[in-house]
Amino acid sequence: MGVEVENSKWEPNPSLYGFIIMCCFFSIALFPRFFNKSVSPSALSDQSLSPSSHRYFLFLYSLASAMEGVWSVFGDFEFVYSGMSKEQILFSLCLGFGSSLLFASLLPFLFDSIGGHHKACLMFCILHFFVGTWKRMVPQSHPCVWLPTLSSSLATSIFSFAFEAWLVLENENQGHRQQALTHTFWLMTFFESASLIGSQVLANWLLASNVDTGIASSSTATIFIAIIGIFCVTKGWKQSPHSAPVKNRRQMSYTHIFSDKRILLLGFAHACLQFSIAIFWILWAPTLVADGREVHLGLIYPCLMGARMLGSTVFPWLLSGPSSLRIEDCLVYAFTVLGLALSIVAYDYQEIGVLVSLFCLFHAGVGLIIPSLARLRTIHVPNELRGGMISLSLAPANAAILFLLILRGYYQKIENSTIVALAALGLFMASGSMHLLKRWGKAFQNGHKS
16 A cells, blocks of 8 residues: 555655654653643553563564555555456455455454464464465465465454454453553554554565565565564463453353443444545545546655554543543544544545645544544453454444445446545444443443442
């Protein structure tokens, strides 16, 4: 998605990069100074996991994000360069979302039965090792070219739940307060975005001299990172022996998730967010280059990820101090702003600068929403059901994306602007679900108090 196009003309102002970096720096550096009096010392000193385990997990999560980022940077560039037709690229996309729809909701329960989310993270690294090895050694003309696509989709599904669920369970098993994870959640989003930028820099550097050699070198880089990840998961931070698999986890999960309205609302909001993010990455480049416009996509991609980093640093500011907002209130406003941004994009506004500004606003909101939803899952979702809840919420999003891909790609029954409008509608509905969650959450707390 972020590979540079040599003939592009429009590019963002270079000062924008410096502005985003400085905003992120000051947001992180000034936060303790502004809130050192309003936040209790115990809250500041309390950490999720030990400091060494905390750093180790963030390093491991950054490695995993880099593995995801190497392939996401290419988007359909690799397929187009290898000579695949539009029908083949469309089939690859449908295969990816279809496999996620069929298998993603079952993966947490599968890994619970064979050793927990520690094994899921290990499988994630193994899948990326396989994809990198396949692309390094097997030509694109091979009849089983769909196999790495399937493996990448499964790896992405595992990434969506395994690391967060592993972190939360390990934090609980070590006897730390769940509230201490709040800062870890936004740091995960921050480091993930930074790793995606690093992946794009690496991919473009490898492609600079020769495209064929660059794609092969990217595969080699993925293999190398995957080997480091496998070593870190197996030899480094291991799952606590106390976190044994829960018996009858599948039945318990489905019963609890579908019977608790708060979890259903959280799952719905998460599905709407992931749906809008997926739609964005599918259509952002066609929207920018519509009507023959030429754009430096490789220079815009870091701006989007930088905006997400900046949005994640806003999270502790909004939820700390004596006048802190409720998370639900914050999400109501954030989802509404994101919906408005995509609504403007849906009208196919012709000015590239405005589109890029709206895209940055969208990703800044995503950077704020992701840790906010993770914090709400800590409040409302039992830790042992967290992975199952996340993966189940992805099923309707994947189903909707698959349906729209078939409707648009094979039947030409819907326009890109309509698809973006549907993503905006989903964000507005997510805002409404957060409003309901706030009301029902208060009713639940009052019921317990009485």
